[in-house]
Amino acid sequence: MIAVHQEVFGEEPLVVRSPGRINIIGEHTDYNNGFVLPAAVDKYVYVSISPREDREISLYSVSYTEKAGSSLDRLEPLPQQWANYVIGVTYELASRLDKGFNMCIDGNVPLGAGMSSSAALESAVGFALSTVYDLQIDRMELALIGQRCEHRFIGVKCGIMDQFASLFGKAGQVVRLDCRDLSYAYFPLDLGEYELVLLNTNIKHSLASSAYNDRREQCERAVELLKAVYPAVESLRDVTLEMLDKVVKDQAPEAYTKARFVVEEIARVEDSCEKLQQGDIVALGRNMYATHLGLSRDYEVSCPELDFLVEYVKPLPEVIGARMMGGGFGGCTINIVHRSFVEELLDGARISYKKQFGIELEHYSVELRNGTEIVSA
Numbered sequence: 001m002i003a004v005h006q007e008v009f010g011e012e013p014l015v016v017r018s019p020g021r022i023n024i025i026g027e028h029t030d031y032n033n034g035f036v037l038p039a040a041v042d043k044y045v046y047v048s049i050s051p052r053e054d055r056e057i058s059l060y061s062v063s064y065t066e067k068a069g070s071s072l073d074r075l076e077p078l079p080q081q082w083a084n085y086v087i088g089v090t091y092e093l094a095s096r097l098d099k100g101f102n103m104c105i106d107g108n109v110p111l112g113a114g115m116s117s118s119a120a121l122e123s124a125v126g127f128a129l130s131t132v133y134d135l136q137i138d139r140m141e142l143a144l145i146g147q148r149c150e151h152r153f154i155g156v157k158c159g160i161m162d163q164f165a166s167l168f169g170k171a172g173q174v175v176r177l178d179c180r181d182l183s184y185a186y187f188p189l190d191l192g193e194y195e196l197v198l199l200n201t202n203i204k205h206s207l208a209s210s211a212y213n214d215r216r217e218q219c220e221r222a223v224e225l226l227k228a229v230y231p232a233v234e235s236l237r238d239v240t241l242e243m244l245d246k247v248v249k250d251q252a253p254e255a256y257t258k259a260r261f262v263v264e265e266i267a268r269v270e271d272s273c274e275k276l277q278q279g280d281i282v283a284l285g286r287n288m289y290a291t292h293l294g295l296s297r298d299y300e301v302s303c304p305e306l307d308f309l310v311e312y313v314k315p316l317p318e319v320i321g322a323r324m325m326g327g328g329f330g331g332c333t334i335n336i337v338h339r340s341f342v343e344e345l346l347d348g349a350r351i352s353y354k355k356q357f358g359i360e361l362e363h364y365s366v367e368l369r370n371g372t373e374i375v376s377a
Helices: 002-009 081-096 117-132 139-154 161-168 208-229 241-247 253-277 281-297 304-313 339-357
Strands: 014-023 038-051 056-061 066-071 101-107 173-178 184-188 194-204 319-324 330-338 362-366 373-376
Touching (some): 002 038, 014 161, 038 117, 038 161, 038 173, 038 362, 056 081, 066 081, 081 101, 081 139, 117 139, 139 161, 194 304, 194 339, 208 241, 208 253, 241 253, 281 304, 281 319, 281 330, 304 319, 304 330, 304 339, 330 339
Parallel strands (some): 056 101
Antiparallel strands (some): 014 038, 014 373, 173 184, 319 330
16 A cells, blocks of 8 residues: 555555454344444455645545545545545545545455445544544544445445444454444454354345335334334334334334344344353354344345355354345355365355356455554554
8 A cells, every 4th residue: 555655646655444344243223223243354445645735635546546536625426436435534524624635545345245345444534534634533433424424425324333343343352332322342252163254145136225224214113103102212222022012013014023123133132242251152153043034034134145145054063153244135144154164165155056046156254353543654
């Protein structure tokens, strides 16, 4: 990155890296004020930055070999989508910035695989700007800035988990985030003879965005019905299955099914943290399988490719847990696989998946790493 930045801009940069993330368990709970259990992984977005004396912003994407430009005085969406994550974060910080900057972007977080490359980029940009201009922004505020960038500039009403995980990750640990009050706690993920393997479907069905919004509306519908009977209810975090059965089940069957999954998933995150403290990764794996079943059958955000991969590994004793990861309709499954079996699993899964769908199966073995950090000054 230093050499590229010097070649493009002729200046010595600061280099920041920010990791992609996985989520062990806790899907679609973040926007319902529940718990999530993410971790930062050893796939990164890198940004190099050098300050300017004027108010111009000059950007270069190594991956796309493409330049983009803007100014602090005209922070508007650009034709280059990758650049809009930079401009969106800058927009959130514009009142604190007097001068522009030069920036190169590169990375190896797989796009479309559910590891949140966009959140990693937002986190890296915010951290880099805060460092170069001594803004002294803490990590939680940087996560919220990244989320606001998604909401206001990109148009995705995401929760806080992705940016949080990228900024707060710790090597060898997962972090339970309470999405209601943003409190968090770390739990060691000691897999022993097992490792985490992501199987990438290499597809993304087009209905993902509209379905995400629809699921969110169904959850809000359930809360609306419950508030009429239980005024203290603010979100599905405050709800029990008994309350859903009493109020929502007959009035709004679709909202009931979606809300029930979320309530059950919040409970699975809490149970999984207890199991991690006990060192019981087999029980963690069972919870992962249960999550996938709920996501596929009840929340209806899976797809044939994801279901195929989970069903393929389920009978294998060397795979103790698996589920789809992310918003749904494509991306990766996350699997806990015995180290001695990884290659055999991949060989068989590639053949079966290609035969079933005519698509090449990719994989990533990941390890848990620290969150956003400076790698060169």
